[in-house]
Amino acid sequence: MTTEQLISEIHKKKSFLCIGLDVDLNKIPSFLLEKEDPIFEFNKAIIDATHHLCVAYKPNTAFYEAYGIKGWKALKRTIEYINTNHPEIFTIADAKRGDIGNTSTMYAKAFFKDLAFDSVTVAPYMGKDSVEPFLAFDNKHTILLALTSNKGAFDFQTKEVQNKEVYKQVLETSKSWHNSENLMYVVGATKAEYLADIRTIVPSSFLLVPGVGAQGGNLQDVCKYGMNDSVGLLINSSRGIIYASSGKDFAEASANKALELQQQMAKEL
């Protein structure tokens, strides 16, 4: 998917909501556990109930890998279901990968070719030659971790290097990489006040913003400091939406939560 198509969808749906499909079998409604593929059944119900309210889905691969081959099969069925029924929706493999050059190419093939995601999250620690193999794919997007939403972000990301924090170095340096127009960045909503500074470094890039809802980030603040002329934001909510109810009405409850966020977003556009 091109960035222009994503922006067009945002305006059509009046939404820049991304829904995180982080399926934990201990949290989904218990009646689903009797099904042959409870992970996929849960995702399918959530997607059927929310696809008109969001512009992106983001399965975090950890939740699938934890269930072994069964989990990977459910991930593949989920992405195929989205790509077949809702090809207009931007898909993010939240995988936080990154390795030396030829190995990153294998990861890129896994997520862009085998699973056919539109984008993948990548960790920057190993530098340029660990990220460029992802950037080499046309109309695929690499979402680089910049400033994450967790406490541990203060361990290294916010430390100063030559009078500039590590996460700012990551933003700055990555702009010079080959095909850097395919980059987006992860910036946690729990650190909304940092967004103004971030926008001076990457004014036009899309930012994927986790941490609204369960982690405590505030939607209005994120928009105030992070929105640009092309919107430039994908705001993710996972647990706050998908676990809105653990009863038979879980899909309807998730749609209600998604609608709340979509309505707040419509006001910001």
Add this chain to the structure above:
Amino acid sequence: MTTEQLISEIHKKKSFLCIGLDVDLNKIPSFLLEKEDPIFEFNKAIIDATHHLCVAYKPNTAFYEAYGIKGWKALKRTIEYINTNHPEIFTIADAKRGDIGNTSTMYAKAFFKDLAFDSVTVAPYMGKDSVEPFLAFDNKHTILLALTSNKGAFDFQTKEVQNKEVYKQVLETSKSWHNSENLMYVVGATKAEYLADIRTIVPSSFLLVPGVGAQGGNLQDVCKYGMNDSVGLLINSSRGIIYASSGKDFAEASANKALELQQQMAKEL
């Protein structure tokens, strides 16, 4: 596996060799492609030919994920084959994972429980709460990226933060994390001269050293600067061993290459 068991194996085999099982279907002998599971068949042959010469096997997950579900099945068969036939061998999932707390727990389950690896490589960018969930598992080891073997290591890892390079901050800071005795570190052989400094920060930790062979690192230099009283080194070779021949004799050729390295290691012990 405990660290003591690993050290005992090193002395028994006079080897601290780790073999990287990075299977690329474009590089393995073509006659294997006719088999139902060529990835596993290749690994099985390499393991059968080399298990007496090495103390660790390290499949890099990228090479398996690139082949989708077929790849994950081959990874599972490979680790099960090692654990069943050679339980004395230390196993490393080279996965370079890392995410916010509850998500890292899911990754830890994937590699320590579902796949039953002894250890997993983890990226430090997201800090303490992204690594501690891995450290919580008894007799399992978390191998943190410190200074990697690629060029991109100079993009961020060697930049100075408060008069100390980022990778040294990672080493230093990680020592204060809960269950830090379960930590090992990745230090590239291409940067052997850095090992003396690294040993002043983590004198007793095991270091996993990739980059000997194909990437140009030198075994003697790594031992000179990196070895400690308990050896403290696992030196990895992947392509240099497993792709020693593309003919029918590939397993024998890999054993010859492994033997060369093992003999050099025996001299260093």
